[in-house]
Amino acid sequence: MTTVPWKKALVLLILSLSTLALYPLAARLSLGEWTLPFDDPWTHQVYARNLALHGQYAFNLGEPSTGSSAPLWAALMVPAHWLGLDPVLWSLACGLLSLAGLGWIAWSWAEKRFAPPLPPLLTAGLLLSPHIGWSAVQGMETALVAAVALLILYRTDQRSWGQGRDALVDGVLNGLLLWLRPEAPLLTLVTAWPRRRMGWRRWLLLALGYLALAVPYVALNWAAGGRPLPQTVYAKIAYYGRPLSPGTLLAFLGSLAQTLAPGIWPLVLVLAVVAVVRMARQRAWPWGPALAWAAVTVGVAALRLPVVLHLARHFVPILPPLALAAGAGLEPLSGQWRKVVLGLGAGMMIVGLVVGAALYRPACALIHDSQVAMGRWIAANVPPEETIATHDIGAVGYWGRHPVVDTLALVTPELTAVVAARDTAGLLDYLQAHNVHYLARLAGQYPELDQEPGVRVLVVTGRMELLQLPSDTGYTPLPAETSPAPPAPPP
DSSP states (O other): OOOOOHHHHHHHHHHHHHHHHIIIIIIHHSSOOOOOOHHHHEEEEHHHHHHHOOOOEEEEEEEEEEOOSSHHHHHHHHHHHTTTHHHHHHHHHHHHHHHHHHHHHHHHHHHHOOOOOHHHHHHHHHHHHHHHHHHSSSSHHHHHHHHHHHHHHHHHHOOOSSOOOOHHHHHHHHHHTTTTTTHHHHHHHHGGGGTTOOOHHHHHHHHHHHHHHHHHHHHHHHHHSSSSHHHHHHHHHHHHHHOHHHHHHHHHHHHHHHHHHHSHHHHHHHHHHHHHHHHHHTTTOTTTTHHHHHHHHHHHHHHHHOOEEEEEETGGGHHHHHHHHHHHHHHTTTHHHHHHHHHHHHHHHHHHHHHHHHHHHHHHHHHHHIHHHHHHHHHHSSSSTTEEEEEHHHHHHHHHHHHEEEESSSGGGGGGGHHHTHHHHHHHHHHTTTOOEEEEEEETHHHGGGGGTTTTTEETTEEEEEEEOOSSSOOOOOOOOOOOOOOOOOO
């Protein structure tokens, strides 16, 4: 039985507003302004601002770069800067709309496969998970990626390219996903397999729809960064990548399991295994592409980027199809056992909500009092012609309004080898050669610099320090401060 659309929309609205109240609104009441829990969203805002005000896809004006892993999300942030709206509120609105869209797709797919009351229960459990909720209120593309990916999987299950336009639409959706995440081709390959026997005309339309978006994507990255994928891919592999071994694999999987422990996901994993056994017995694999995509995503990460960041945000898109697949493990249970499992899931969901809410406000406060405060201090005190080197470029670049050298190589690709080698001496040589006199670092980062003569701490904001570096060229030293009062936000 299909739920009346207006009732479905009302439930999703309530769930989205609950996410807003539980996370960003609570942080707003505590901190006095709308803010975000990570530094990365501010990187998208710098690209959006430069696109809106200067027509440049660049972090530093006049220097095209590919430091945003989601060009489409950066473009979606542009209207806020055109209209003079609060970019944080705009990003939250886009995230919550993405969350509601994700819920609509999940509910619709569940209705095709399960009898009531599983569809609304699975949808509510999914959206109230802290990992999914955070994905909508972190100012990034994660919830939109999850929604588009789930739509692609849903269409794989429901449609057989009966008409040519179905294949064309799937190609366009996969192309859009590429503009949101560079690892999107993994899903494209997985969902192509069930359609492998479709006629060549359908495949041609799929390719046309995909290439219409993929070719400009590669062209943009090549023109701005000299490589087919965003520089973020190469920089993060250089920083976080390490040779695969049993030890690194176990550490990665342990970190992923620990991060996903709050909420329903341990139970989902058990039910997904039950679903696999059931599908194998029936020799039918309706959830096969979803589970294969999840496995491939984790496997590629283990090989190339074995790190779990930001409440596992890079793995959040695989969670909604896992939750739906878990429904196939729950469905055959008898009435009493089903009630026990649903009760256990409800308890785990409540625990997840408590943990998620307890972590969100401190995460926002940490970024607000450190990176954002540092950016504001730089804007008010450092001469505008000076370049700032920093490992966290987002808030420092957005609020500081200075050119930035990225010591993680996101927008400074020539430092990729230095990052991979952890070569602090090489980094210092680069900064001196480019007359960079200031380095904003996390406390304790680059400890070798503490022994360099002439290096001094100018200011401390939360966990951030601004160092003034020695140089043979002339510049005006700034007075050191230890507890600055950040100025008001720039317009």
